[in-house]
Amino acid sequence: MRRFRALGFALLMAGGAVSTGGPAVASPGTVEPAKTPGTDPVKPPMRELPTPYTIGYSGGARPPPTDRTPDFAYGAYQRGQYVTAFREATKRIEADRKDAAAMTLLGELYNQGLGIKPDPVKAADWYRLAAAQGEPGAMSSLGLMSLDGRGVPKDPKAGRRWLEQAAEHGSPTAAYNFALLLLGSGTEADLARAATMFRKAADGEIGPAQHDLGVLYLQGRGVPQDATKAAELFRRAADNGDLAGEVEFAILLFNGKGLPKDEGRAARYFLHAAARGNAIAQNRVARLYATGRGVPKNPVEAAAWNLTAAGQGLSDAWLDQALAGLTADERTRAERLAGDRSEAR
Numbered sequence: 226m227r228r229f230r231a232l233g234f235a236l237l238m239a240g241g242a243v244s245t246g247g248p249a250v251a252s253p254g255t256v257e258p259a260k261t262p263g264t265d266p267v268k269p270p271m272r273e274l275p276t277p278y279t280i281g282y283s284g285g286a287r288p289p290p291t292d293r294t295p296d297f298a299y300g301a302y303q304r305g306q307y308v309t310a311f312r313e314a315t316k317r318i319e320a321d322r323k324d325a326a327a328m329t330l331l332g333e334l335y336n337q338g339l340g341i342k343p344d345p346v347k348a349a350d351w352y353r354l355a356a357a358q359g360e361p362g363a364m365s366s367l368g369l370m371s372l373d374g375r376g377v378p379k380d381p382k383a384g385r386r387w388l389e390q391a392a393e394h395g396s397p398t399a400a401y402n403f404a405l406l407l408l409g410s411g412t413e414a415d416l417a418r419a420a421t422m423f424r425k426a427a428d429g430e431i432g433p434a435q436h437d438l439g440v441l442y443l444q445g446r447g448v449p450q451d452a453t454k455a456a457e458l459f460r461r462a463a464d465n466g467d468l469a470g471e472v473e474f475a476i477l478l479f480n481g482k483g484l485p486k487d488e489g490r491a492a493r494y495f496l497h498a499a500a501r502g503n504a505i506a507q508n509r510v511a512r513l514y515a516t517g518r519g520v521p522k523n524p525v526e527a528a529a530w531n532l533t534a535a536g537q538g539l540s541d542a543w544l545d546q547a548l549a550g551l552t553a554d555e556r557t558r559a560e561r562l563a564g565d566r567s568e569a570r
Contacts, residue, residue, distance in 0.1 A: 298330055307340025325358035332363060336376075345376030356387070364391035365399040392422060397429025404434070413447075420447035427458065432467030435459070439473065443483075452483030463494065471498045472506050479509075479519070492519030499530060500566075507534035508541055515547050524548055528559035533566050 298313035311334050317327040332351035335344045349370055355363035368387030371380045385406055391399030404422035407415040420441050426434030439458030442451045456477045462470020475494035477483050492513050498506035507530045513519050514527035528551055531544045551559065 296326075298327060302330060302333075302339075307334060310334065311340050323358055325355040325360035325363065328352075328355035328358070329360050329363045329366075332366060336366065345370065347376075349376035356390075359394060361391040361394035361396035361399060364388075364394065365396055365402070368399070368402075392425065397426045397431045397434070400429070401426035401431050401434040401437075404437070416441075416447040427461070430461070430465055432462045432465030432470055435462035435465065436467050436470035436473065439470065443473075452477065454483075456483035468498055468501055468503050468506075471501075472503055472509075475506070475509070488513075488519035490519075496520075499533075502537075504534045504537040504539040507531075507537070508539050508544075511541070511544055515544060524551060525555050525559050525562070528556065529562035529566070532559060532563035536563065536567055 298310050298317060301307070301310040301313055310330060314327040314330045314334075317324045318331070321327075328351045332348045332355065333339070334341055335351065336348035337343065349367065352363040352366045352370070356367055364387045367377070368384045368391060370376050371378075371384035371387060373379065377383075385403070388399055388403040388406065392403045400422045404419040404426065407419035407422065420438060423434045423438035423441065427438050435458045438448075439455040439462065441447050442449075442458065443455035444450065456474060459470045459474035459477065463474050471494055475491045475498065478487055478494065479491035480486065492510070495506045495509045495513065499510045510520075511527045511530035511534060514521075514523045514530065516522065520526075527544065528548045531541060531548065534541070
């Protein structure tokens with residue numbers, strides 16, 4: 226069962242670190258696609274998305290435009306000055322009973338318990354007032370709260386309606402999360418509509434949406450099969466920091482599927498994703514170093530990355546055998562490197 230929780234204007238999908246599927250092991254000279262959402266009946270994993278109210282967030286959606294400049298309440302929130310944010314938002318609502326952005330901010334403060342005691346019921350009340358003014362972020366939060374039964378009665382149908390309305394009002398993250406709900410139904414009509422929602426979110430530069438739409442194009446599900454479009458979407462997802470997109474783009478780049486083959490460039494993407502803690506990328510980097518594909522052959526580096534991936538549960542019998550001839554000194558160096566990388570994660 227999918228678990229939802231609200232965080233800020235946008236919808237966040239709980240679930241921890243992103244990875245591209247299970248421990249598929251490629252042959253020495255190839256890189257196989259990673260298992261990705263939509264390849265089986267299991268519902269896609271849920272990911273956390275940044276929101277305009279995520280501390281330190283830059284880029285993407287912004288609070289609705291307002292003639293009040295500067296926005297002291299929002300600025301205080303971004304600086305972690307939650308009591309000030311609460312006070313400024315309250316003052317704004319006292320001056321304008323239709324200030325949807327300020328209402329949403331108060332809902333957020335009550336929802337997360339920032340500067341005040343958490344109160345999901347009050348949070349829902351403020352979100353509801355903002356939603357009545359057409360604020361998509363508030364609609365998104367109400368959707369999640371309805372799905373969870375947090376602050377409001379649990380009502381999956383109402384949750385879906387709120388997500389759909391938020392998407393229609395232009396929220397890219399709401400479109401992404403609504404698409405995930407549509408995927409869960411398993412019908413062809415919902416699959417095609419999910420692709421449309423993913424595209425809206427992808428146009429809003431939501432990295433996970435770009436990745437998931439790329440998967441649909443790669444598989445020809447809900448859209449015509451098109452490896453070139455898939456590769457472009459994976460690259461954009463990687464540019465937006467999505468680990469799954471980064472690994473999938475590296476795989477297509479290495480194999481020359483949907484774009485010209487470039488093992489050196491693929492290796493750089495794999496290395497970046499590996500350094501960020503993706504076990505599949507760590508395994509692929511280990512194989513590249515073991516065979517000298519895209520990088521200079523280096524058995525110590527290969528062993529180190531193999532150990533790092535194995536530490537996350539992704540073992541590789543072929544690599545274990547290929548690296549069995551390491552000297553004691555080489556193995557010690559590899560273990561030290563693997564330990565340093567595990568501590569850095």
